Amino acid sequence: MQRITITIEDELLAWVDQVMRRRGYPSRSEAFRDLVRESLGREAAAADPERPCVATLTYVYDHERRDLARRLTHVQHHHHDLNVATLHVHLGHETCLEVAVLRGPSSSVQEAADAVVTQRGVRHGHLHVVPGSDVG
Ligand code: NI
Known part of the structure; x- marks a missing residue:
């Protein structure tokens, strides 16, 4: 696991926090990891058709x-x-x-x-x- 620092607009972070509360994520980190996985999963499939x-x-x-x-x-x-x-x-x-x-x-x-x-x-x-x- 690595710790990173990101810069994000207030409005976008408020949106993430809203999703986090609604879905019941225990932390922002867990919510961000799932959002990133969701997006990268689609990219991986597109980048490597045989995967x-x-x-x-x-x-x-x-x-x-x-x-x-x-x-x-x-x-x-x-x-x-x-x-x-x-x-x-x-x-x-x-x-x-x-x-x-x-x-x-x-x-x-x-x-x-x-x-x-x-x-x-x-x-x-x-x-x-x-x-x-x-x-x-
Ligand atoms: Ni039926």
Whole structure:
């Protein structure tokens, strides 16, 4: 661990403090470390497409929508080598939530995620990537 000193605008620091309190971080340092990790994780994936990662892909869709459930299954099977597990929750009469755990090279994981979230009728698609150094 190293100690660094940074200069930051009052307004930006107030924003960080607000996030820190809302999320329940025990200290500014812990909040800053997480914010930096979050940002660098995205950069690492972009800089090195072959870098291994594990990721969760979350999305919502209506299973009654014509052909969508079949299209999503097709996309998932196409990327079966990356798919570790999928959790399916029936949120309502038509609405489903799925969380897919993906593992593989960053670019392939991003590609698989894009193939799902760009399907017509898929909403709130979000990929959370944990970069290689933390994958084990
Ligand atoms: Ni369902």
